[in-house]
Amino acid sequence: MGELILGLDEAGRGPVIGPMVLAGCLIEKKSERALRRLGVKDSKLVTPKKRDFLELEIKKVIKSFEIVICTAEEIDKGNSEGVSLTELEAKKFAQIINKLNPVNEKLKVIIDCPSTGIKSWTDTLKTKIKNLSNLEFVIEHKADVRYLAVSAASILAKSERERKMLKLKEKYGDEIGSGYCTDPITIRFLEKSALKFKDSDLFRKSWSTWKNASAKLLERELGFL
Secondary structure: OOOOOEEEEEEOOOEOOOOEEEEEEEEHHHHHHHHHHHHOOOOHHHHHHHHHHHHHHHHHHOOEEEEEEEHHHHHHHHHHHHOOOOHHHHHHHHHHHHHHHHHHHHOEEEEOOOOOOOOHHHHHHOOOOOOOEEEEEEEEOHHHHHHHHHHHHHHHHHHHHHHHHHHHHHHHHHOOOOOOOOHHHHHHHHHHHHHOOOOOOOOOOOOOOOOOOHHHHHHHOOOOO
16 A cells, blocks of 8 residues: 545635535545646636546545635634634544554645644644554645645635535525625625525625624614614
8 A cells, every 4th residue: 555645625614605625535646747748737727628528537646635614603603612613623624534544554644734833733633633552744834836735625615615515596586696605696685684694504794894894784773774
């Protein structure tokens, strides 16, 4: 058996609408050549059409993968209980590692670190992993650009999030946009509908973007604006 690598990344940690999706790709070191030939890169560096193609091809090349969905409701619940988003990510990444860890073989785990404090976040992650004895960790910023296994995970995560967003658009309309706070379409939707769908699974209501939009709507309804 060749060297095993588990690359992990997420998509959708910042949006005010929709889930955060985390993915892990388990590969053999020799498979990096095939991923490179396919043109696997960080999902932000490929077009949606190319990403959809790569998702299918990646699944043919890798040994295994795992996807974890973190809903807006779960993110809000964590915030209300004092669990930061980075801590929640550590929990979810550990869930993937625990699922894909072969235990009886050495495994290099490479993660695109979601925290500015790499060491403290790594220490938190390790407390949530069942078996550490066979693991070597590489946890860095920009790992999704530097390591093919992480790039592959970023593509799987982004593709899955886009499918979840399509389902939300079927339910609430295309007006929700991409869900990101920098998207003017999403912001316009918030400014009209933050209160209308406040009891839905749509918004991350612990985000200041939603709180500000809903406060303005409420003031308008009460005649203060």
